[in-house]
Amino acid sequence: xxxxxxxxxxxxxxxxxxxxxxxxxxxxxxxxxxxxxxxxxxxxxxxxxxxxxxxxxxxxxxxxxxxxxxxxxxxxxxxxxxxxxxxxxxxxxxxxxxxxxxxxxxxxxxxxxxxxxxxxxxxxxxxxxxxxxxxxxxxxxxxxxxxxxxxxxxxxxxxxxxxxxxxxxxxxxxxxxxxxxxxxxxxxxxxxxxxxxxxxxxxxxxxxxxxxxxxxxxxxxxxxxxxxxxxxxxxxxxxxxxxxxxxxxxxxxxxxxxxxxxxxxxxxx
Amino acid sequence: xxxxxxxxxxxxxxxxxxxxxxxxxxxxxxxxxxxxxxxxxxxxxxxxxxxxxxxxxxxxxxxxxxxxxxxxxxxxxxxxxxxxxxxxxxxxxxxxxxxxxxxxxxxxxxxxxxxxxxxxxxxxxxxxxxxxxxxxxxxxxxxxxxxxxxxxxxxxxxxxxxxxxxxxxxxxxxx
Numbered sequence: 001x002x003x004x005x006x007x008x009x010x011x012x013x014x015x016x017x018x019x020x021x022x023x024x025x026x027x028x029x030x031x032x033x034x035x036x037x038x039x040x041x042x043x044x045x046x047x048x049x050x051x052x053x054x055x056x057x058x059x060x061x062x063x064x065x066x067x068x069x070x071x072x073x074x075x076x077x078x079x080x081x082x083x084x085x086x087x088x089x090x091x092x093x094x095x096x097x098x099x100x101x102x103x104x105x106x107x108x109x110x111x112x113x114x115x116x117x118x119x120x121x122x123x124x125x126x127x128x129x130x131x132x133x134x135x136x137x138x139x140x141x142x143x144x145x146x147x148x149x150x151x152x153x154x155x156x157x158x159x160x161x162x163x164x165x166x167x168x169x170x171x172x173x174x175x176x177x178x179x180x181x182x183x184x185x186x187x188x189x190x191x192x193x194x195x196x197x198x199x200x201x202x203x204x205x206x207x208x209x210x211x212x213x214x215x216x217x218x219x220x221x222x223x224x225x226x227x228x229x230x231x232x233x234x235x236x237x238x239x240x241x242x243x244x245x246x247x248x249x250x251x252x253x254x255x256x257x258x259x260x261x262x263x264x265x266x267x268x269x
Numbered sequence: 270x271x272x273x274x275x276x277x278x279x280x281x282x283x284x285x286x287x288x289x290x291x292x293x294x295x296x297x298x299x300x301x302x303x304x305x306x307x308x309x310x311x312x313x314x315x316x317x318x319x320x321x322x323x324x325x326x327x328x329x330x331x332x333x334x335x336x337x338x339x340x341x342x343x344x345x346x347x348x349x350x351x352x353x354x355x356x357x358x359x360x361x362x363x364x365x366x367x368x369x370x371x372x373x374x375x376x377x378x379x380x381x382x383x384x385x386x387x388x389x390x391x392x393x394x395x396x397x398x399x400x401x402x403x404x405x406x407x408x409x410x411x412x413x414x415x416x417x418x419x420x421x422x423x424x425x426x427x428x429x430x431x432x433x434x435x436x437x438x439x440x441x442x443x444x
Binding site for chain 1: 331333334335336363364365366367368369417418419420421422424428442444
């Protein structure tokens with residue numbers, strides 16, 4: 001059995017990517033790192049809601065969504081790390097702010113529940129488009145990670161849509177808060193669909209995010225209209241997340257995420 | 270649903286070769302730590318066993334990407350096979366094809382219901398909101414049930430309550 005067949009028939013992930021023979025090509029690894037950072041940062045933000053959500057069911061829901069995203073991050077970072085002999089933990093805990101390539105949407109502070117739902121609606125729709133396209137990647141590992149993730153993020157869309165409708169069509173006050181939430185997050189939408197320099201030159205392997213924009217825009221327009229809300233008309237933020245440009249709050253988030261691993265390297269329990 | 274039908278044919282690939290089948294049957298005694306009534310064979314998590322001399326390779330697939338039970342399952346497989354004399358065991362995770370509840374065995378579905386967890390029911394998709402079909406209460410059998418929370422105590426479950434017997438129960442989500 002030759003090497004490429006082996007990879008295709010047993011696309012391996014997380015812990016066992018590291019001890020398998022799968023090694024990501026350099027450019028593919030650079031691309032996977034950005035996607036992994038997106039999932040990791042949003043997973044951490046969602047984890048901050050545990051014990052703080054408006055009701056117990058939402059502690060569980062946001063925690064579970066975050067857990068799925070953490071699984072995607074682990075697979076993607078482990079795969080990226082095979083190119084540089086680094087583990088998922090090396091990449092998650094021992095890089096500094098400007099080395100993270102996550103889009104700025106994902107690091108936005110949680111705000112109120114409506115702002116979190118707005119961010120999650122945007123994120124889940126983006127992930128569905130991305131992973132659907134990436135599941136056709138010619139890279140067997142990326143394709144396997146995406147096909148698995150797609151089923152999970154599809155379920156996440158449902159959660160965000162239900163809350164968007166409930167808040168948008170609820171009381172005047174909930175409507176106002178949901179509209180505010182969309183306004184807060186909307187400037188960070190544009191960056192998701194700009195040219196990604198790490199996807200350049202990876203035709204068939206990576207997804208050009210520009211190809212995902214039209215479907216996203218029509219989908220979210222329909223959902224927002226059905227919820228009695230309006231899409232904000234605000235100019236896009238400058239962006240730069242893929243190049244390591246992040247806002248101040250990201251540093252605080254990262255400090256909390258990394259402190260244990262840095263204080264006690266190699267700690268296990 | 271189309272992704273599922275393509276993978277149905279490889280649902281439970283119990284090996285034909287005698288030495289591999291013996292190992293498969295041992296590995297198939299390992300249970301899910303969160304749903305201990307189900308074996309990893311019932312769940313469709315056990316995918317493949319391969320033997321090369323003294324080296325044994327067992328392939329499992331995670332239910333959900335972030336499911337922490339996978340680590341415990343891996344350790345249990347190594348433990349069970351080790352006790353039977355297989356010392357060189359390599360447990361690998363495979364992601365493709367992605368796990369689906371269609372791989373759950375009929376025996377598994379029955380055991381799940383007896384344990385008090387409603388077995389997965391295919392969902393209608395395509396509307397504004399994906400609507401679940403009626404979920405039967407595993408305690409009293411009533412179809413008069415209500416979803417309490419779309420997310421539950423583990424990645425694979427949602428929380429329901431029966432409107433007739435008033436009992437809450439876990440539902441193993443269709444996936």
